[in-house]
Amino acid sequence: MLHTKSESDITSLDPSSPSRSQKGLVYYVQSPSRDSQDGDKSCSIQATPNFRSPMESPSHPSVGRHSRNSSSSRFSGIFRSHSGRKVHRKRNDKGWPECNVIVEEGKYEGYDDEKKVTRRLQALMALLSFIVLFTILCLIIWGAARPYKAEITVKSLAVNSLYIGQGSDSSGVITKLLTINGSLHLGVHNPATFFGIHVSSTPVNLIFSEIVIATGQLKKYYQQRKSRRTAIVNLEAIKVPLYGAGSSLVVSDTGVFEIPLKLEFVIRSKGEVVGKLVTTKHRRQISCNMTLPSNTTKPIRFRKSSCIYK
DSSP states (O other), rough: OOOOOHHHHHHHHOTTTTHHHHHHHEEEEEESSSSOOTTTTTEEEEEEEEEESSTTSTTTSOOOOOHHHHHHHHSOOEETOOOOOOOOOOOTTTBOOOOOOOOOOOOOOHHHHHHHHHHHHHHHHHHHHHHHHHHHHHHHHHHHHOOOOOOOOOOEEEEEEEEEEEEEEETEEEEOOOOEEEEEEEEOOOOOOOOEEEEESSSSSEEETTTTEEEEEEOOOEEOOOOEEEEEEEEEEEEOOGGGGGGGGGOOOSSOOOOEEEEEEEEEEEEEEEEETEEEEEEEEEEEEEEEEEEEOOOOOOOOGGGOOO
């Protein structure tokens, strides 16, 4: 026969006693936080003791009315946010309210490293492709500009003065001395259609019997595309000793004589097709033979057959 326990006996079984609370396990339930501004986005976790016996369970009649009322008011019904708006919460199959849990994923270092390597590889490939394409383009332009050589023509030699006299060199040797002053006219044609050229020359030598009796230098200049220009080189020599070569010169009683001369020089042209990245260079070696009379006053004209262009 079961004996009915008195209210004092039931009260003595309060789960808050130290002996039983130490033995009970703890489980956690989620309840909405009152401190959050939005009831839909936050929830709190509250520790609730786990009772082993029916006497320790909150559903037992020994639990006070205040405990059940606070439990039911905590999880049932409609929640209110700080703004006063009523918020309906979804419940699971056990009747507990559900809350949205946002899981933040950490950075995957391996994936980031692989992504950086891929970007660097793509940038390197793009750079190499640009260099290759630019090089091919430069080669094409260089090949197209290669045939355009500067055309050089020796036009005339104007002699202002020509004199041969007897004298001595710096060491005191008696020999014939030659003095000459003149100007050489050159025709320069740039046939290139899309770039200009820089024109210069080696020393222009006027040679008599392997002796350089006069020399000059073409001043470097720039010539535009598809243009023609007459370049002038000044030749000058003062009292050049002829030594044994002077014996071959026959001077008449009137002082008139003829002197065989050879003209030698090299014309250089440089075209900047794409700035200084793509350039074309050409050299024309020119050699002309002539006989110069001492009493001439007119410029000596050179025929095309009189000079050799290499």
